[in-house]
Amino acid sequence: MNVRERLEAMLNPNADGLLPCPWCGSTSVVGPGWGVGQCAWCPDCEACGPRGTQSEAIAAWNSRPFIRALLAAIEQRDEALADTCDLSSSSGATMPRMPKRPGSGTRA
Numbered sequence: 001m002n003v004r005e006r007l008e009a010m011l012n013p014n015a016d017g018l019l020p021c022p023w024c025g026s027t028s029v030v031g032p033g034w035g036v037g038q039c040a041w042c043p044d045c046e047a048c049g050p051r052g053t054q055s056e057a058i059a060a061w062n063s064r065p066f067i068r069a070l071l072a073a074i075e076q077r078d079e080a081l082a083d084t085c086d087l088s089s090s091s092g093a094t095m096p097r098m099p100k101r102p103g104s105g106t107r108a
């Protein structure tokens, strides 16, 4: 699993619509009682998100600005690399080959 896949997994909600715990990664996060002043809660590390109404607590728990910013930065990097180094076969361009190191064999 690469970095992007790990970050995307952190934005994958469970059946209750809650993202994995940002502290321990557990996907068993629940909202105990769901009333005014409740919070999303991780039974594995006992982390509790910001309190509020159910919708406020879910929104606060699921707010992951750093992960979204990292994914946006990765996307920008990939687009910049694609612009710099067009590997599509339709362009007719070929990548220069690295010279072989002396003594290196060929892989089967």
Ligand SMILES: [Zn+2]
Residues within 6 Å of the ligand: 021, 022, 023, 024, 025, 026, 042, 043, 044, 045, 046, 047
């Ligand atoms: Zn946790």
